[in-house]
Structure formats: structure tokens, C-alpha cells
Amino acid sequence: MQGNSSWDRQLVEKSIDSLQDKPGALLPILHSIQDQLGYIPSDAVPLIADKLNLSRADVHGVISFYHHFRSKPCGEYVIQVCRAEACQAMGSRQLEQTIKQTLGIDYHQTTLDGSFTLEPVYCLGNCACSPSIRVNDDIHGRMTTSKFNQLVDKMQTVAVEVQ
Amino acid sequence: MTHSPLKTVAEQAIRVYVPCDSAALSVGADQIATTIKALAAEYQANIQLVRNGSRGLFWLEPLVEVETADGRVAYGPVQPEDITSLFECDFLSGDPQHPLYLGLTEKIPYLAKQQRLTFQRAGIIEPASIEDYTAYQGFIGLKKALAVGPQAIVDEVKQSGLRGRGGAAFPTGIKWQTVLDTPAKQKYIVCNADEGDSGSFADRLVMEADPFSLIEGMTIAGIAVGANQGYIYLRSEYPHAHQMLNKAIAVAYQHGYLGNHILGSDFSFDLEVRLGAGAYICGEETSLLESLEGKRGLVRAKPPIPAIEGLFGQPTIVNNVLSLATVPIILEKGAAYYEHFGMGRSRGTLAFQLAGNIKQGGLVELAFGISLRELLEEYGAGTLTGRPIKAVQVGGPLGAYLPEHQWDTPLDYEAFMQIDAMVGHGGIVVFDDKVDMLEQARFAMEFCVEESCGKCTPCRIGSTRGVEVIDKIRAGDNIQANTVLLTDLCDTMTHTSLCAMGGMTPYPVMSALNHFPEDFQPTNPKTGGC
Numbered sequence: 142m143q144g145n146s147s148w149d150r151q152l153v154e155k156s157i158d159s160l161q162d163k164p165g166a167l168l169p170i171l172h173s174i175q176d177q178l179g180y181i182p183s184d185a186v187p188l189i190a191d192k193l194n195l196s197r198a199d200v201h202g203v204i205s206f207y208h209h210f211r212s213k214p215c216g217e218y219v220i221q222v223c224r225a226e227a228c229q230a231m232g233s234r235q236l237e238q239t240i241k242q243t244l245g246i247d248y249h250q251t252t253l254d255g256s257f258t259l260e261p262v263y264c265l266g267n268c269a270c271s272p273s274i275r276v277n278d279d280i281h282g283r284m285t286t287s288k289f290n291q292l293v294d295k296m297q298t299v300a301v302e303v304q
Numbered sequence: 305m306t307h308s309p310l311k312t313v314a315e316q317a318i319r320v321y322v323p324c325d326s327a328a329l330s331v332g333a334d335q336i337a338t339t340i341k342a343l344a345a346e347y348q349a350n351i352q353l354v355r356n357g358s359r360g361l362f363w364l365e366p367l368v369e370v371e372t373a374d375g376r377v378a379y380g381p382v383q384p385e386d387i388t389s390l391f392e393c394d395f396l397s398g399d400p401q402h403p404l405y406l407g408l409t410e411k412i413p414y415l416a417k418q419q420r421l422t423f424q425r426a427g428i429i430e431p432a433s434i435e436d437y438t439a440y441q442g443f444i445g446l447k448k449a450l451a452v453g454p455q456a457i458v459d460e461v462k463q464s465g466l467r468g469r470g471g472a473a474f475p476t477g478i479k480w481q482t483v484l485d486t487p488a489k490q491k492y493i494v495c496n497a498d499e500g501d502s503g504s505f506a507d508r509l510v511m512e513a514d515p516f517s518l519i520e521g522m523t524i525a526g527i528a529v530g531a532n533q534g535y536i537y538l539r540s541e542y543p544h545a546h547q548m549l550n551k552a553i554a555v556a557y558q559h560g561y562l563g564n565h566i567l568g569s570d571f572s573f574d575l576e577v578r579l580g581a582g583a584y585i586c587g588e589e590t591s592l593l594e595s596l597e598g599k600r601g602l603v604r605a606k607p608p609i610p611a612i613e614g615l616f617g618q619p620t621i622v623n624n625v626l627s628l629a630t631v632p633i634i635l636e637k638g639a640a641y642y643e644h645f646g647m648g649r650s651r652g653t654l655a656f657q658l659a660g661n662i663k664q665g666g667l668v669e670l671a672f673g674i675s676l677r678e679l680l681e682e683y684g685a686g687t688l689t690g691r692p693i694k695a696v697q698v699g700g701p702l703g704a705y706l707p708e709h710q711w712d713t714p715l716d717y718e719a720f721m722q723i724d725a726m727v728g729h730g731g732i733v734v735f736d737d738k739v740d741m742l743e744q745a746r747f748a749m750e751f752c753v754e755e756s757c758g759k760c761t762p763c764r765i766g767s768t769r770g771v772e773v774i775d776k777i778r779a780g781d782n783i784q785a786n787t788v789l790l791t792d793l794c795d796t797m798t799h800t801s802l803c804a805m806g807g808m809t810p811y812p813v814m815s816a817l818n819h820f821p822e823d824f825q826p827t828n829p830k831t832g833g834c
Contacts, residue, residue, distance in 0.1 A: 164616060165578075167598030172540075172579055181448060193598075206600040208580030209540050212696030225502030225735045226697055229747070230660035231688070263584060263701075263751065264500055266508040267732065269362035269665030270327050278543040285433055 148182045159194045166195060169211055173208055180211040208260075216251045216258035218296055220244075221275040224261045227268035236272050237261075239286045243293060256297065305493035317352040318396050320344075321369040321376065323359035323427065325512045326544045327505070328365040332384065336366045339387045340569040347391050348374050349735030353413030357513020359427030361414055369409055372398035414683055419645060420669045421653050422630045424505075426513040433549045433558050437516040443561065445635030449524040450569050457528040458484055461631065463639035469823070470496055470624030471728040472804070473650075473700065473717045476631075479621060482611035483529040486619040491531035493522050494596065494615060494622045497538040497545075498580050498587040501700025505733030506655035507625035509667055511538075511545040514629070516561075518574060521628035523566065524635060525621050534575040536616070540582055550575050584701075584755040586805050589622040589755055602759045602804045625731070626655060646675035650716040650727075658698075659690035660733035661687045677711040679732065691710040691736035695744070695820065699728025701751050702808035704815035705735075706743065721774065724813065741820035746774040756805055763806025766797045770813065780826030790817065 156173040160166050170189060174181050181204055190197045192213030204210045224236050241247055244257050251258040267273040274289070281292065322328075322337040337353060339574055344351045361367060362519075366794075367380035377398040379390060386404060391539035420426070429436035437443070449457050462718040483491060495518065497706070499507040510518060522534045535545055537548055553575055556562040564572045580586050586595045590604035593615050614620025618691075634642045635784025642652050656679055658665045663685040676696060680686070687693055695705040704725035713719050720727045752767035773790045777783050794810035801807040817824060 165596050165598040168578065168581060168595065172581070202600055203598070207583050209580075209582035226701060226744070226747070227660040228502045229744075230733055230735045230739070262582070263755070264502045264504075265326075266499060266505040267327050267330050268503045268505055268660065268731070269662070269667075270330055270365070271660060273330060275541070280326050280330040280544075282327060282426060 148184050149178065150184070153182070153185045153188055157189055161192050167195070167200070171204060177212060179215045180213055183212065193304055208262075214251070216256050218256060218276055219230045219258045219260060220237075221260045221262035221265070223263070223265050223267075223271070223275075224263040225268070227264075228272035231271040233272040236274075236284060236286065236289070240274075240289060243290065257293075317350045319354055319371040320351050320396070321356045321363065321371075322708065323358040323367060324355035324431070324544075325365075325427075326508060326542070327362045328358050328367070329544065331365050333366040333383050336368065336382050336387065338611035339384050340368070343387055343391050343516060348392070349396055349480045354430055356429065357427050357431045358509060359409065359414065359415060360423065360509055360513075362665075362666040363645055363664045364412075364666075367406075367409075368395075370396055370398055374398070374408065376409045378409040378412065380406060398479070414664060414666070414668070417682075418669050419641070419653050419671055421633050421645070422510065422517070422626055422655060423514070423667065423669045424627050424633070426509055426667075429514065431515055431548055432555055434516065434555050434561070437514075439548075441636060442516055442632075443520055444525055445632035446520050446527075446561070447567065449527045449634045450571065454484055454528050454530065457524060457635065460635060460639045461528070464634045464642040465554070465639075465646070465649070466627065466630060466634060466642070467650070467717070468624055469630070469654070469729065470625035471501075471726070473727075474626050476623060479611050479623070480525065480528055482609070483531070483619045483621050486612050488619050490533070490616075490618045492528055492594070492615045492618060492620040493525045493529075493531045493534040493628075494610075494620055495522055495536040495625055495628055496587065496589060496592055497532065497536050497542075497620055497743060498592060498731070499542075499625070500539060500584040501702075501729050501731050503659040503697065503733035504657055504700060504729045505659070506657055506667055506730065508542055508545050509588055509655075510625055510629045511542070512548050515549050516556065517564065517629040517632055518549075518625055519552060519556050520577060521631040523562070523573050524631050525623070525628060529573055529619070529621060531621070532574065535574060535596060536575070536577045537580060537586070538577050539580045546577060546579065552575065556635040583757075584751075585757040585805055586801075588757075588805065589805070592622065593620070600757070602757045603805075604804060626729075641829050645671035647671070647714065647716050648718055650718070654715065654727070654730045657682075657729075658684045658734070659730045659731065660721075661689055661693075661736050662734045663688050670816070670822050672716050673714045675712050675714055676706065676732070680711065680734065687734060687736045689736050689738075691738065693734055694737040694739050695735045695741060695816075697733040697735070697744075697812065698731070699726040700731050701730075701748060701780065702726075702760045702804060702811055704811045705741065705819065706815070707819040710819075723814065724811070726808070741816040741823040742774065742778055745813045746771060746778075746817035748809055748816075749774060752809040760800075760806060762797045762800045763802070763809070766793055766801075766806060767809060769793060770797075770809070773793065774813075777824055778826070783824070783826065787817070 190200045265273045364380035369376045458480045465472040466476045586601040591601040595601040610620045656668045749770035756763045758764045
């Protein structure tokens with residue numbers, strides 16, 4: 142689940158408790174928290190550190206090392222644009238520019254209305270149907286500017302209906 | 305599921321296959337499946353919709369197949385607006401009149417000419433159906449492994465000549481022997497499923513189309529070296545593969561192929577998928593182990609090698625998805641069968657992956673030794689844009705860019721090393737003549753800046769300086785001196801980096817510079833800029 146859920150101590154503690162006995166538990170715990178909240182709240186760091194007997198710096202160091210983990214809330218839709226070579230060969234550099242312009246944001250930013258977060262990604266494994274983007278867990282291949290605009294329209298329509 | 309070759313229920317239902325693979329889904333397979341179901345109801349056609357994996361003929365996705373008396377007939381690439389006409393043409397009887405008709409799937413030349421061993425079941429079976437898997441020779445290798453025991457398994461793998469398919473090409477059997485010979489209370493099997501190379505999707509295809517082959521291969525590895533715990537370290541960029549693996553693992557536990565006393569033997573094996581978190585460097589085996597232990601993915605200095613001190617300090621097999629998924633067929637058919645494919649010291653088959661600007665992109669499994677030109681022309685059919693091919697990057701973002709005069713080199717690990725290139729994981733990315741090779745060289749350095757683990761200076765600092773020097777060349781600033789500097793920098797990175805990340809970033813950079821020098825001249829500015 143993506144979204145902007147606020148800091149939820151109980152949820153974080155539940156994630157830690159259910160996973161802390163696994164060998165090498167830190168990544169599974171971080172994934173669990175981010176899957177539910179959309180990011181890793183800074184208040185979660187001391188709780189994790191305490192339960193896993195690590196320093197806060199250790200936990201922060203792991204969160205900041207990996208591209209996947211976010212320290213701030215994300216939009217309802219996280220859009221990842223593939224920047225790797227196969228997509229470049231099919232025009233992803235231009236596509237990136239168009240997407241940034243359409244959404245009015247740069248990488249690692251979220252639109253003001255909280256709808257979209259834009260992130261770069263290096264390979265979605267869809268290189269024979271490039272260029273590709275990923276919207277939450279859905280991958281979209283053979284992407285074009287017009288297909289992207291249609292996709293955004295559809296997502297915005299859905300968002301309005303939900304409200 | 306009851307759709308195994310032994311038909312029991314729904315005798316009259318016509319089986320229609322719509323792939324559930326990421327690539328097929330990315331071009332609308334779900335919508336195709338929904339529309340076919342809806343129209344079948346409208347036409348009162350008794351169909352059974354099967355969500356198979358992909359055959360890997362991605363340019364034809366979504367590829368819809370119908371089972372007929374003669375075999376499975378294919379139509380593709382199917383768009384939602386084609387489905388009404390498919391029903392009108394009676395595609396459920398395999399009618400050849402429809403413009404998307406491709407004939408019997410197995411006879412499509414792209415597929416018919418392949419030598420599929422690792423991918424023998426891909427796209428044919430329903431991925432998480434254990435009935436399908438066993439109906440197509442599944443678990444024969446495992447049963448044989450349980451019967452012959454550790455040393456005989458290792459000997460078989462050694463004799464097969466199998467080398468790691470992740471790119472480093474280390475002999476798999478020798479790695480296994482080391483783990484077998486190292487005494488320890490706990491040993492591990494780790495599958496490296498962090499397929500981060502651009503142009504590579506073969507691991508993903510196996511995991512989404514035939515996940516039991518990986519589960520079986522890892523279990524055999526466990527029997528071979530005495531390990532009862534396995535981890536699949538999967539990249540977080542593969543959400544569909546993640547779901548499919550978890551589903552297949554649960555099914556394997558239910559049927560006694562994982563867990564305690566596998567198939568009634570004394571051997572137990574547990575398997576778990578662990579997700580990475582978007583770090584390319586975690587495809588490097590020691591960095592992967594750090595990540596599995598819950599740390600930053602910093603590369604470890606070797607020795608000690610993971611086979612002796614790996615995960616949590618214990619002897620560990622770290623193998624790529626394809627290496628492990630190939631083990632069942634080696635056990636099933638014997639080392640001699642596998643070994644007779646290939647050339648020189650590159651034995652068996654490799655999953656070549658055609659990607660980028662290519663008309664017929666997809667997976668081609670063939671014995672080592674085919675030339676790049678044959679792959680590009682006979683299978684790929686040239687570029688999608690219809691323009692001439694200018695450069696081909698083989699082996700991922702750390703692989704060299706090859707100009708046309710090198711395309712006749714046979715795809716073989718040693719032959720590629722001789723031309724300062726690498727086969728790697730078999731990913732092939734095609735660029736047409738619009739590509740700006742200085743930009744590609746710059747991107748290689750930029751990628752290294754982004755993805756370096758930061759532990760060693762040549763990789764961490766060298767890549768940043770590399771971007772700067774290339775920018776100076778683009779700006780026309782003292783080109784000759786800066787080119788010498790770039791070459792020197794690449795030389796330093798090659799020889800002093802701790803792992804392949806910094807050590808091989810010079811491959812794309814230097815190949816671009818050496819083979820396409822015209823793009824490094826200020827008089828030839830192309831689109832893109834810096």
C-alpha cells in the first residue's frame with residue numbers, strides 16, 4: 142500500500158515484534174513499515190534500534206544506503222521512470238523530461254496535492270518492451286508521451302472519485 | 305488446478321492462455337484476459353482461461369494461445385480492440401484467417417530454432433501449478449539427487465561444465481565442492497536474484513514462468529552441500545516475481561517439496577524470499593550477504609570467500625537464479641547431455657536477452673558459440689526504429705559497447721575477454737545510429753557514482769571525477785589532455801577497485817572512447833547535451 146499515513150507507533154512496534162527474530166531482520170522490518178506507511182518515519186528509528194540492539198546511526202545508515210527506502214511521506218502514486226540503457230536506447234531521456242514537465246516535479250519530489258511522487262529507477266527488467274515506467278506495483282512498457290498522459294488522466298480521475 | 309495434461313474436469317472447455325508475466329502485463333495482458341472472458345460469455349464459448357508464464361517472445365506480447373487438436377496456436381501481439389474480431393474469426397478453433405495468427409507456437413521460427421534447457425517449461429505451464437511442473441519432468445532431478453547423495457551431485461555439476469550464469473562465470477561445481485568440504489554446523493544456499501543489469505530479464509522470466517525450477521535447484525544444492533536453509537535475495541523492482549515465488553514456495557511446502565523430511569527422506573530444507581531495496585551493488589555477492597544480514601550493502605574484501613565464510617560467517621553457496629534453475633536438468637539428463645552444448649570452456653546454453661532498440665526483443669536460449677550478428681539479425685531482425693545499428697552493449701551497464709566489426713565474435717566467455725568485452729549475464733542492448741556515445745560513456749560513470757557502495761576510493765571518487773572529465777571533453781576543454789586523463793583514470797579504477805563495480809565501469813567508457821572517437825570531438829555535438 143502506498144499513501145501518506147501518519148506516524149503510527151503501534152503499527153511500527155507490531156512490524157518490529159513480528160519480524161525481529163528473523164536472522165538479519167532489519168531489511169524485512171523496514172520493508173514492512175514502508176509497505177504500510179509509504180515511508181520510514183524518523184520516530185521509528187530509535188524503536189527499531191532499541192529492539193535490534195543497534196545504534197540509531199546503524200539504522201539510519203541502512204535506511205539512507207538503499208534507494209528504495211524513503212524518510213518522508215510519498216504521494217498516492219509512486220512513479221518510477223527507468224533510466225537504464227535499454228530504455229535510453231528507446232528514448233527514455235526525452236520521456237523523463239516530458240514526465241517531469243507534465244507532473245511539474247523533479248525526481249524525489251511529490252506533487253503539492255499529494256498525488257504523485259517521482260523517482261528514478263535503474264532497470265525494471267522489462268528491457269525488451271522499453272521504455273518502461275512503474276506506477277506503484279504495475280509496470281507499463283512501450284511507454285510514450287501520449288500513453289503517459291492518458292495514464293495520468295486515469296489516475297487523477299480515480300483519485301477524484303475516491304474523494 | 306485441474307488443467308494438467310490429464311484432462312479430468314471440463315472436458316469440453318477450450319484452454320486459452322494469456323501470460324501473466326511482467327512484460328506481458330506491462331503491455332496490457334490483464335485487460336486482454338478480462339476481455340476474452342467477457343466475450344466468451346457473450347459468445348457462449350466454454351473456455352478455460354489459463355494464466356501461463358511468458359515464452360519470452362516479448363515483441364509478440366500479449367501473446368494469446370489456444371489449445372487445438374494439433375497443439376497450441378498463437379495470436380499476437382493482441383490488443384483489446386482485436387478480441388471481437390478474434391471471436392468472429394473463430395480463433396477458438398485455431399482459425400488461420402486472422403491477421404494476428406502466428407501458427408503453432410512451437411513452430412514460430414524465433415522459438416523453434418532455440419535450444420531450451422533452463423527455459424524448457426517457460427510459458428508452457430501455469431507457473432505455480434505443481435501438477436504442471438511434475439507433468440513436465442519436474443522434480444526428477446531432485447529425486448535423483450536424494451538417491452545419489454552429496455559427492456555424486458557435486459561431481460555431476462562439475463562434469464557438466466556449468467559456470468555461474470550471473471556474469472562472473474566461476475565453475476559452479478568447484479564452488480559447491482568447497483562448501484561441501486568445509487565442515488560447519490550451519491550452511492546456507494543463497495540465490496542471487498538481484499538482476500540489476502539493464503538488458504537482463506532472464507532471471508525474472510524464470511521466477512515468473514517456472515519458479516519451481518529454482519526451488520528444485522536450490523533444494524538440490526542444499527542436499528549437495530548439507531545446507532538446510534536457503535534464501536532468495538530478490539530485487540524490490542520485481543513485484544510480480546516476488547508474488548509468484550511466495551506462491552510457489554507455499555505450494556512446495558504443502559506438497560512436501562520443502563520443509564522437513566523432503567519426499568520422506570532425512571533431508572530438510574527451508575526457503576525464504578528476502579527483498580533487496582534498490583541497490584545495484586547488492587548483486588555483488590559479498591555486498592548481497594551484508595544486505596541479507598541486515599546491513600548496508602558494503603562490499604567485503606576477499607578472502608575469505610563466501611564458500612568458506614559467507615552468510616553469518618558460515619559456508620555459503622551464492623549462485624545466480626539461472627545457475628540454480630539449470631541444476632535440475634543437469635541432474636535429470638546427466639552431465640554429458642548438458643556438456644555437449646557449447647564451445648571451448650563455455651558449456652551448455654546461455655539465455656541471451658535481446659533488448660533496447662530491437663524489432664524482435666526477447667529471450668533466446670542457445671548453446672554458447674553463436675555470434676552476436678546472428679542474434680541481432682536472425683532473431684532480433686534489426687532495430688525497431690528501422691535505422692542502422694550503431695553500438696551494442698553486451699553484459700549490462702558494466703559491459704563494453706561493441707561496434708559492427710566485433711559482431712562476429714562468438715558468444716563465449718573467453719572469446720569476449722579477448723576483445724575487452726564480457727558476455728556477463730547475456731543481456732544485449734541495441735542502439736541505433738542516433739546514439740551519442742560520449743553520453744553513454746558519461747552515463748556509465750554517473751551510474752557508478754549513483755550505485756557505488758562507497759567502500760573503496762577508486763570507485764567512489766574515480767566515478768565522480770570520470771563524469772567531470774567527460775564533461776570537460778564535451779565542452780571542448782583541452783580534449784587531448786583530458787582524454788589521456790580519462791584513460792589513466794579508467795586504468796586506475798580497473799586495477800585498484802575492490803569489486804567489479806569500479807573495476808568494470810571502464811569497459812563501457814573505454815569501449816565508447818576507443819570505438820567511437822568521433823563522438824568525443826567538440827565539432828560533433830549531438831542531441832542530449834550534458
